[in-house]
Amino acid sequence: MSRIPNSLLRHRITIEPYRGDSSTGPLYGPPQTVRAFVDEQTRAVVSPGGETVTSSSIAYCAPGTTAPPLSRVTLPSGRETKVIAALPRDGGGLPTPDHVEIQLQ
Template sequence: MALTMPAFLLPHTVTVKPYTGTGAYGPTFGRPFSVRRAYVEDRRRLVRASDGAETISETTVITRPDPSVPAGSEVTVWPGTPAERTAIVITASTFDHPSAPAHLEITLT
């Protein structure tokens, strides 16, 4: 049985608009949904995108591995606060190990 990330470590809520592709007018997105158990950390770091390009991530979000958050999705962090902002997903990586809590790490622009 896989361990899940304890709720007390995930005190934040984020809103995700999943990327579904590109249409005639640019990127298209699915129906937005809230992730009520997340950890948001504003920390600048260098990451490698799925196409191999190096880019700067301003924010990392950690959630339980349940939601599907493809690269290119829009994520709103700190909703309802003066720090609220929407950013694009650079990468979403699932971490799953039998002796550690499974989680999804999302890097944002």
């Protein structure tokens, strides 16, 4: 299997990529709406800095989806959250769906 089937990506999320900080606060790129499967469940995850943090939800998206850490994400419920990490999940030829796992605060 090469990629997660679109039929499983039942939700739409909006990602505003984090671009850095300014004197007035964080800067974000233009919003992108992407298809996803959103699992709202609290769990402990490891941030890119190696710290254990709490994730309130995870969005599973098609391969190639870009969501840098600290990007702003709007979930189908309207709740805004931030990206902890976006992890590519590649089965390496195994019959598993390739996807991007976006861990959210």
